[in-house]
Amino acid sequence: MSRFPVTRTALILAALGWPAVAAADALTGQTEQQAANWPAILMFSAFVLATLGITRWAAGRVRSASDFYTAGGGITGFQNGLAIAGDYMSAASFLGISAQIFADGYDGLIYSTGFLVGWPILLFLLAERLRNLGRYTFADVASFRFAQTPVRLFAAFSTLAVVLFYLIAQMVGAGQLIKLLFGLPYTYAVLIVGALMTCYVLFGGMIATTWVQIIKAVMLLGCASFMAFAVLWNFGFSPEALFAKAVEIKTGIAAAGGAAPEEAAAKGLSIMGPGGFIKDPLSAISFGMALMFGTAGLPHILMRFFTVPDAKEARKSVLWATGWIGYFYILTFIIGFGAITFVASNPDYLMPDGTLKGGGNMAAIHLASAIGGDIFLGIVSAVAFATILAVVAGLTLSGASAVSHDIYASVVKKGAANSADELKVSRYTVPVLAILAILLGIAFEKQNVAFMVSLAFALAASGNFPVLVMSLLWDGCTTRGVVVGGFVGVVLALVLTILSPAIWVAVLGHAEPIFPYSSPTIFSMTAAFLTIWLVSFADKSGRATVDRAGYPAQRVRAETGIGAAGASDH
Amino acid sequence: MERPGEGQEAEAPAGTHDIEQDERYRRLVTTRSRFGWRLTILMLVIYFGYILLIAFEPHILARQLGDGVTSLGIPLGLGVILAGIALTAIYVRRANKVFDRDLDALRRDYGA
Numbered sequence: 001m002s003r004f005p006v007t008r009t010a011l012i013l014a015a016l017g018w019p020a021v022a023a024a025d026a027l028t029g030q031t032e033q034q035a036a037n038w039p040a041i042l043m044f045s046a047f048v049l050a051t052l053g054i055t056r057w058a059a060g061r062v063r064s065a066s067d068f069y070t071a072g073g074g075i076t077g078f079q080n081g082l083a084i085a086g087d088y089m090s091a092a093s094f095l096g097i098s099a100q101i102f103a104d105g106y107d108g109l110i111y112s113t114g115f116l117v118g119w120p121i122l123l124f125l126l127a128e129r130l131r132n133l134g135r136y137t138f139a140d141v142a143s144f145r146f147a148q149t150p151v152r153l154f155a156a157f158s159t160l161a162v163v164l165f166y167l168i169a170q171m172v173g174a175g176q177l178i179k180l181l182f183g184l185p186y187t188y189a190v191l192i193v194g195a196l197m198t199c200y201v202l203f204g205g206m207i208a209t210t211w212v213q214i215i216k217a218v219m220l221l222g223c224a225s226f227m228a229f230a231v232l233w234n235f236g237f238s239p240e241a242l243f244a245k246a247v248e249i250k251t252g253i254a255a256a257g258g259a260a261p262e263e264a265a266a267k268g269l270s271i272m273g274p275g276g277f278i279k280d281p282l283s284a285i286s287f288g289m290a291l292m293f294g295t296a297g298l299p300h301i302l303m304r305f306f307t308v309p310d311a312k313e314a315r316k317s318v319l320w321a322t323g324w325i326g327y328f329y330i331l332t333f334i335i336g337f338g339a340i341t342f343v344a345s346n347p348d349y350l351m352p353d354g355t356l357k358g359g360g361n362m363a364a365i366h367l368a369s370a371i372g373g374d375i376f377l378g379i380v381s382a383v384a385f386a387t388i389l390a391v392v393a394g395l396t397l398s399g400a401s402a403v404s405h406d407i408y409a410s411v412v413k414k415g416a417a418n419s420a421d422e423l424k425v426s427r428y429t430v431p432v433l434a435i436l437a438i439l440l441g442i443a444f445e446k447q448n449v450a451f452m453v454s455l456a457f458a459l460a461a462s463g464n465f466p467v468l469v470m471s472l473l474w475d476g477c478t479t480r481g482v483v484v485g486g487f488v489g490v491v492l493a494l495v496l497t498i499l500s501p502a503i504w505v506a507v508l509g510h511a512e513p514i515f516p517y518s519s520p521t522i523f524s525m526t527a528a529f530l531t532i533w534l535v536s537f538a539d540k541s542g543r544a545t546v547d548r549a550g551y552p553a554q555r556v557r558a559e560t561g562i563g564a565a566g567a568s569d570h
Numbered sequence: 571m572e573r574p575g576e577g578q579e580a581e582a583p584a585g586t587h588d589i590e591q592d593e594r595y596r597r598l599v600t601t602r603s604r605f606g607w608r609l610t611i612l613m614l615v616i617y618f619g620y621i622l623l624i625a626f627e628p629h630i631l632a633r634q635l636g637d638g639v640t641s642l643g644i645p646l647g648l649g650v651i652l653a654g655i656a657l658t659a660i661y662v663r664r665a666n667k668v669f670d671r672d673l674d675a676l677r678r679d680y681g682a
Contacts (some may be wrong), residue, residue: 106632106647109643109647112647117616117654120609120657124607239640239644244639272644273641281622288621319662326651333648555599560673561673
């Protein structure tokens, strides 16, 4: 391992100033196509071959709808915890958060905390009850005692909305990243991602998806651990020494940019505290709510709780997932600061104007090269790509199950579809979703799609989360209440996002946003809860009586699992 | 439209009605849900306390600890992450040790 002495002369590179890079555009900024990176291509090919091998093995085991949606319920809590971590730790969090820390320091940690704190809430309020009540999708749970058609339609609508926005963000990110890392044209990159995710999901269903996510989680955690270890090793395992060096480098960059010594020192030290992340307090709280409660409402995450045999394993899954994800974000924090010390002052990684080669999101990738040379750079690039594949596979499966289980089997066939037909509809849906994702990925190539991930979280926090909490925990809740309230939450979150600065100003080019805050969740989620309560309260229909009468039986099963269909094979 | 929910679709579990009257069931559900809500509120207070500090008093987090550059925000931010993991572990531990034992007894008596 080579140490990189920081030479002050290198700081001259920053003479033209230091444009801040927000994590938001870390995966969406335009990137330049690079020369082919052979170690990365070899590593990635090995990953693809291994996962296709697993898919082939899994394909022989997918015989029923239950195998396809939930791996027959035969995944252990430990495996599921890793798979959840693999489903959740996206390339956006690995590259985006380390890039955010690289640019602004402390602010990246605020994102990390938000991405973590939804997990305990999911465990305390939902996880075990979900497992006891549901079979394949969260709509099984949300519609348990309600009229099927309207609740399923709401659930399918909100699932597809969340999945599509999340998927577009991942596809565009994948295209840019692959163009950059592997030297492949954008369109090819998007096509490769689409084709691979189709293979995994279509043939291997949840079994293959789970193992792709587990392998990816292990690879990503391994790489991130190595990088963080290498960074800390260079500073004698003293975080203070790491931070001090980072501050020194940022101070030097500011001074080289023409700042007076005192100003430069203040600028350098500013990376140790909150900075531009907070524009106004209300946006901060609203964004925090979206991250926290959105996590507990993401359909592809909720679906993972049906892959374990019982509530006890569901509970263990969350503990493992929370542990891995928390560990990962702590590593990301070290990696971000490590990137400041290794990369920010090294001319090898900088453009003449002082910005990062390849764009702001490259901080972690350059750090990999700085500590482990071309081979490790290749490994980390391949891991970043594998990360995207695992996430899009989970999303596609969740979208396909919303169409086949919630719309086809529950609404069209009124619950009387046979397993083989339901499976067939799922399998037709997968390529349709993939083609849609590819086309949208190509259409949005030049767009800034950063808002789409936060939009997906806002939608999940404003629709699925209130609907689940109210239907599970409030006996007075009715069909009309959850459907009206759920739609109000989702539509309001969507409309307010369109009217917010991220779209109204940045995309549509208007001068002033109509909705001034950066996140809608504090309004849309509150509106959803209030609407569910108010509409249920005022609901005097015959259905409402049935809904309320169904609560005690639902509660017994939710709390004890008595009467739950065993999801495992035995 | 007025199709019964999935609960009714599956074979109606024997003794659903009786179990509701069972003192052990009531105690388990009350204790567990109170425990779950307490931990939920604790997590909300920790996280939104942190977010409110960032929103209204960011300089507190930027303040240096001792002579070095490490700010108060570092242990606090990492503390939020560790608190999330710790609360999750506390819940799982109690559920595994206490709630599951009571639940198993109920499941034996009412047939799961």
